[in-house]
Amino acid sequence: MAKKKRLSGAERRSQLMEVGRGVFASRGYEATSIEEVAQQAGVSKPIVYEHFGAKEGLYAAIVDREMDDLVARMSESIATGTPRERFEQAVLAFMTYAKEEPAGFAVLTRDSPLAAGRRGLTRVIDDLALRVADIFRSEFEHAGYDPDVAPIYANALVGMVTQVGQWWAEEGRSFSVDHVARHVAALGWMGLRHLPKEPSSPGRRKGARRRGG
Numbered sequence: 001m002a003k004k005k006r007l008s009g010a011e012r013r014s015q016l017m018e019v020g021r022g023v024f025a026s027r028g029y030e031a032t033s034i035e036e037v038a039q040q041a042g043v044s045k046p047i048v049y050e051h052f053g054a055k056e057g058l059y060a061a062i063v064d065r066e067m068d069d070l071v072a073r074m075s076e077s078i079a080t081g082t083p084r085e086r087f088e089q090a091v092l093a094f095m096t097y098a099k100e101e102p103a104g105f106a107v108l109t110r111d112s113p114l115a116a117g118r119r120g121l122t123r124v125i126d127d128l129a130l131r132v133a134d135i136f137r138s139e140f141e142h143a144g145y146d147p148d149v150a151p152i153y154a155n156a157l158v159g160m161v162t163q164v165g166q167w168w169a170e171e172g173r174s175f176s177v178d179h180v181a182r183h184v185a186a187l188g189w190m191g192l193r194h195l196p197k198e199p200s201s202p203g204r205r206k207g208a209r210r211r212g213g
Contacts, residue, residue, distance in 0.1 A: 013051050016041050017065060020058045025106035029059055059107075066104040067127065070097050074128055083139050088185040090132065091161055095177040095184075098165040109166050125162055129155040157188050 007015060019041040023032050034055050038045045052058040077093035078086040098105045133154035141147040164184050172180065 009051075012043075012047070013061075016043075016048055016051055016058065017062050021062050021066075021103050021107055024059060024062065025103035025110070028110050029055075032059075034058070062104075062107055066101070066108055069101065069104065070094070070108070071127055071131070073097055075131055078131065078135055083135065084189055086135060087157075087189055088181070091185045091188070092178070092181040094128075094161050094165055095168065095181045098169050099177045102169065105165065105169055109162075109169075125155065125158050128162075129158045132158055160184065160188065 016037065020032075020037045023037050023040065027036075032055065034045055034048050037058065038048050041048070048058065052061060073093045073096070074090055077089035080086070081089060129151065133151045136150035136154050137147040140150050161184060164180065168175065168177070168180055
């Protein structure tokens with residue numbers, strides 16, 4: 001009978017994170033137990049505690065790894081091309097992650113422990129928006145817009161993409177990732193193309209018309 005290969009510390013940690021990711025994705029944080037993760041990984045509970053300290057430590061390590069993967073994909077997608085191409089590539093990169101890593105995407109967008117702070121989807125939006133805001137800031141300045149408002153549009157657009165990603169993962173798989181990404185990118189880009197330098201309030205315009213009449 002072949003002897004079972006003993007995993008190194010790094011290999012065991014990676015295996016536990018992979019197993020944990022699947023359990024968290026299917027059950028959510030609260031319903032997941034270290035006992036179930038250990039059982040599926042074929043180890044004792046103390047082994048899991050040795051590597052991660054507690055369930056929250058395992059969850060935090062998994063979220064960090066998924067965030068690194070997603071941010072790397074997004075950062076690469078916005079590194080080259082025209083502003084429109086970079087925007088479209090960023091949308092496609094996010095949607096492709098949702099398709100290729102469904103368990104990771106589920107972990108990022110499902111419930112998370114309160115003690116974990118700004119993790120999960122909130123952190124996805126925060127981190128990606130910071131990177132996208134840098135692109136918007138330079139493009140706004142070049143076009144004569146106030147660069148200080150760039151984070152408003154970066155957060156709005158990244159939030160839109162993450163929401164569509166959630167919808168696609170749960171209900172919209174009858175549409176291809178490319179098809180959804182094209183529509184989302186078109187909506188976002190057309191809005192940016194016709195962006196006024198200083199948007200006015202619809203309420204104020206109506207009031208002005210009433211006073212003028």
